[in-house]
Amino acid sequence: MDAAAGPPAGREIATLEDFDRTALTGSFAGYRVQAVDLTDRTFALLVSDTSRAVFLGCPMEPQALAHVRAGGALVFPPLPDLPFDPYRGSLYTPEELYAGLADGGSYEDTPDARTSRWFRRTATDGDVLASMLRSVHDHALRDALDERLRRQRVVGVMGGHAMERGGASYAGAARLGRALARRGFTVATGGGPGAMEAVNFGAYAAPHDEVMFGKALAVLAAAPPFGASVGAWTRTALAVRERWPQGGPSYGMPTWWYGQEPTNAFATHVAKLFAVAAREDGLLSRCSAGVVFLPGAAGTVQAVFDAATANHYGTRGEPAPMVLVDRAHWTRVLPAWPLLQSLAAGRAMARRVALVDGVADVPHTLEQLADA
Structure with missing residues (x-):
């Protein structure tokens, strides 16, 4: 051979x-x-x-x-001078990416920050070895992710990184993640802050009661936003995990390409990549039970039509359910829904797309679309 x-x-x-x-x-x-x-x-x-x-x-x-x-x-051979292992055979954990942070260390000294700096130095210099190492790393992570997600009902949730802790939208996204996990879905997000963190937090909180859910939201709201201090923002999430251990699993697929978007600490299994294109397509292609789109900006709109393109042409087989949340956002603020309906007309995907008013409607709608 x-x-x-x-x-x-x-x-x-x-x-x-x-x-x-x-x-x-x-x-x-x-x-x-x-x-x-x-x-x-x-x-x-x-x-x-x-x-x-x-x-x-x-x-x-x-x-x-x-x-x-x-x-x-x-x-x-191993490459000990790199801040990451390009050959690794498993997904990251938040504790690994943020090693030392919970003990009072600086974010800049964590493996995540050191890898981000390496990426910034090598991303545009044309070095073929660096390019090869990034590709090998990303392939290894995607392979590890596939092994973990095999035979699971994966629901992806897309949403903007600007959603702040402490707000009603954040709590709603967290309730969505919690409800999906409690219905037996495997929750996956882009692994970043904002709506992504809220959904991963909700999945983490799924085994816990309503008291924990409310108290943890309050703890998170008291921390500074990630834009002010990635270290403080992350340290608070790690403290929540330490105070309420044995949370539920979920997945995140962030990227070092978006250096301004730190990885949230509630995605218990993290496939952090270098290539942004591999991240965007890789997440959507693994959402076997459908994708939910919370209100977001350009990145979320792109994800809507990336998923719609695959459903429109049937490149991934049977169309996956798509649920857009917040009628006003998707019909007036960023009117993607009318265009999505037009793309779906006369296609098999037409029976697999829906627009709902709020997150409470999502789990039942996903199950209806799956049976359509």
């Missing part, structure tokens, strides 16, 4: 446990081993067939490294 052709199905290893199970067979031939520390697995490597294997960012002892290369493996 040509190494460039890809591994056989099921031959990707991203944890030490998977490595140890495979080692019992005596062969890693054709496997892809991704970001696993193998410094304590020298014997297993020395006695195994590693032909046509690919090791991506796996630390190993010199003897093992020489053996696997001699055995026909392709080795991409």
Whole structure:
């Protein structure tokens, strides 16, 4: 098998446990081993067939490294000077991105901030290595996301980053996330602030009672906005998570491209990417149970018509439900709804689009559209 052709199905290893199970067979031939520390697995490597294997960012002892290369493996070495691991085999967590912040550290010293600075330095210099590393990283994250979301009913919620904590709109978006999670949907957002944070917070609060929900909203409202201090804004969210642990899961897909939009700490699984196009299309394409569009500006409007284009042409198969929230916003402020109706006319997508007055109407409407 040509190494460039890809591994056989099921031959990707991203944890030490998977490595140890495979080692019992005596062969890693054709496997892809991704970001696993193998410094304590020298014997297993020395006695195994590693032909046509690919090791991506796996630390190993010199003897093992020489053996696997001699055995026909392709080795991409770890790059310790980078502020991120381009070969990682799992999604980020907020605690990982913001390491040290909850203990009083500066946001500028977190892995998230250091990666953002690296991206700013390399994004426009044309360096082919930096471009390759960004691409490998983003592919690894999308692959990890697909593995997590397989067979789940994923509902994406799109909305603007300008929505502030403490307002009625923020509380409404949070109630939407909570209601969707309680109905068994897997909630996914762009992973940023504003409406995105509110929805992820609502999903996090889903296992908790109404008292927690109200108190946590009040705690969040007392913090400065992210534009004034990303550190204080994030630290408050981490404090809410510490005070009320064991929240519900949800997903975020933010990007370092939008440096002004920090990642919210309530998306428990984070696929943070470098490429903004991969983020926009990647999120919509994974929303198997539909997409909800809260009031927003240009970015949300773009997402509406990105989803509409796929539904219009059927490029992702059966049209996914689309629910626009707030009649006044989508018919008068930014009148996307009339155009969406025109695009849908005479198409299969016509039975899968809806406009509702408020977030309370969304869960039931999504289920109706799915059955249409």
